[in-house]
Amino acid sequence: MSAPPRETVDTAPVDAALAGFFADGTRHLVGAEHTQLWAALRDASAGGKRLRPMLFHSVYLALGGRQTDVAARVGASLELLHTALVVHDDVIDGDTVRRGRPNVVGTFAADARERGHDAERATHYGQSAAILAGDLALAGAVRGIALCGAPPDTVERMLDLLDRALHLSAAGELTDVRLSLDGEADIPAVISMEHQKTAVYSFELPLQLAAVLGGADAEHESALTRFARLLGIGYQLRDDLDGMFGEESATGKSTVSDLREGKCTPLIAFARTTPAWAHIHPYLVSGVIDDADAARVRTLLEECGARAYVEGLAADLDREAREAVAHLPEARLLDEWARTVSRGARAA
Structure with missing residues (x-):
C-alpha cells in the first residue's frame, strides 16, 4: 500500500x-x-x-x-x-x-x-x-x-465497539468460507461479506474508537462510520483485483490462490451472470489450477466485463466515502486517507 x-x-x-x-x-x-x-x-x-x-x-x-x-x-x-x-x-x-x-x-x-x-x-x-x-x-x-x-464510560463504549467488530468479522469469515463451499452468491451477498470481514475491523472500528476517545458527537461518529464502511469495501475490492490481476512481487499475494480455493469474490459473482461463466466455472471446481489456467481465467474475466465492473464499483465507493465526510472539519485528512487507500489495497 x-x-x-x-x-x-x-x-x-x-x-x-x-x-x-x-x-x-x-x-x-x-x-x-x-x-x-x-x-x-x-x-x-x-x-x-x-x-x-x-x-x-x-x-x-x-x-x-x-x-x-x-x-x-x-x-x-x-x-x-x-x-x-x-x-x-x-x-x-x-x-x-x-x-x-x-x-x-x-x-x-x-x-x-x-x-x-x-x-x-x-x-x-x-x-x-x-x-x-x-x-x-x-x-x-x-x-x-x-x-x-480512558474514563470508565469511554472504555465501556470502546469495548462495545470492539465486541461488535469481533462478531461481524467472525460472521464475515465464516460466510466467506460458506460462499466458497457452496459456489453460488450474488454480488450484494459478496459485498456484505467483505464489509463484515474487512471493512468493520480495519476501517470502521479505528474511526469509531477515534470518535469516542476524541469526544465526537453521535452525528459526527455516524459520518465517520459511513466513510469507513465505503472506504473499507472499496479497499477489499481492490484487494480482490490485486489477488487476480496484480503482480505477486508487488502485492505479496499469489494470483492463483483465490482460484484454487474457489473464492467467491465480486469478480466471480459478476462473471456468473455472463456467458463467460460456462468457461470459467470448470477451472474453479477442478481445485487444480496452474499459471496457464489462471491466465486464461484472467482473460475471461476481462472480456466479460468483470474487471471493469469491480474497478468502477471501487471508484464509486471512494467517491461516496469522500462525500460522506465532506462537511466535517477533518475532511481534508480523510480525503488524503481515501486517496492513499485507493492507490494500493495491499496493507500488511
Missing part, C-alpha cells in the same frame, strides 16, 4: 506500546513451546505498515485528542486485533507464508518436520500453534483497551 498521509507517519508510540505488551507477557511463560509461541506472535505483529493504528491516531488528533499515552495503547490494541485475525485467517486459508516469510503455521510446521514428523502432523502442529497465538493476541487487544487509561 502507498504511504499513509504525512500526518500519520509516526508509529513509534504504538511500537513502544506493543513492545511493552510483549515484554510484559514474558512473565507468564512456562516452557520452551510457550516461549516459542510468544516469539512467533511477536514476529507476526512486526513489519506491517500499522494502517489501522495510524488511521485511528490521525483522526483522533484531528478531533482534538491529546491523550497520547492512551491513544498509543488503543492503537496497539488495534494492531493486536489485526494480528490475531490474520493469524487465524492463515489457518482458514491454509497459508504458510505472510509478508514474504513463514507465518506462525509455517514456522511451527517447519519445526515439526525438522524433528522428523510427516507433513500432515506437521501442518496440524503449525495450525494449532496459530490458533493459540491468535487467541493470545485477541486477549491482548481486549486487555489493551480495557486498561488504556
Whole structure:
C-alpha cells in the first residue's frame, strides 16, 4: 500500500506500546513451546505498515485528542486485533507464508518436520500453534483497551465497539468460507461479506474508537462510520483485483490462490451472470489450477466485463466515502486517507 498521509507517519508510540505488551507477557511463560509461541506472535505483529493504528491516531488528533499515552495503547490494541485475525485467517486459508516469510503455521510446521514428523502432523502442529497465538493476541487487544487509561464510560463504549467488530468479522469469515463451499452468491451477498470481514475491523472500528476517545458527537461518529464502511469495501475490492490481476512481487499475494480455493469474490459473482461463466466455472471446481489456467481465467474475466465492473464499483465507493465526510472539519485528512487507500489495497 502507498504511504499513509504525512500526518500519520509516526508509529513509534504504538511500537513502544506493543513492545511493552510483549515484554510484559514474558512473565507468564512456562516452557520452551510457550516461549516459542510468544516469539512467533511477536514476529507476526512486526513489519506491517500499522494502517489501522495510524488511521485511528490521525483522526483522533484531528478531533482534538491529546491523550497520547492512551491513544498509543488503543492503537496497539488495534494492531493486536489485526494480528490475531490474520493469524487465524492463515489457518482458514491454509497459508504458510505472510509478508514474504513463514507465518506462525509455517514456522511451527517447519519445526515439526525438522524433528522428523510427516507433513500432515506437521501442518496440524503449525495450525494449532496459530490458533493459540491468535487467541493470545485477541486477549491482548481486549486487555489493551480495557486498561488504556480512558474514563470508565469511554472504555465501556470502546469495548462495545470492539465486541461488535469481533462478531461481524467472525460472521464475515465464516460466510466467506460458506460462499466458497457452496459456489453460488450474488454480488450484494459478496459485498456484505467483505464489509463484515474487512471493512468493520480495519476501517470502521479505528474511526469509531477515534470518535469516542476524541469526544465526537453521535452525528459526527455516524459520518465517520459511513466513510469507513465505503472506504473499507472499496479497499477489499481492490484487494480482490490485486489477488487476480496484480503482480505477486508487488502485492505479496499469489494470483492463483483465490482460484484454487474457489473464492467467491465480486469478480466471480459478476462473471456468473455472463456467458463467460460456462468457461470459467470448470477451472474453479477442478481445485487444480496452474499459471496457464489462471491466465486464461484472467482473460475471461476481462472480456466479460468483470474487471471493469469491480474497478468502477471501487471508484464509486471512494467517491461516496469522500462525500460522506465532506462537511466535517477533518475532511481534508480523510480525503488524503481515501486517496492513499485507493492507490494500493495491499496493507500488511
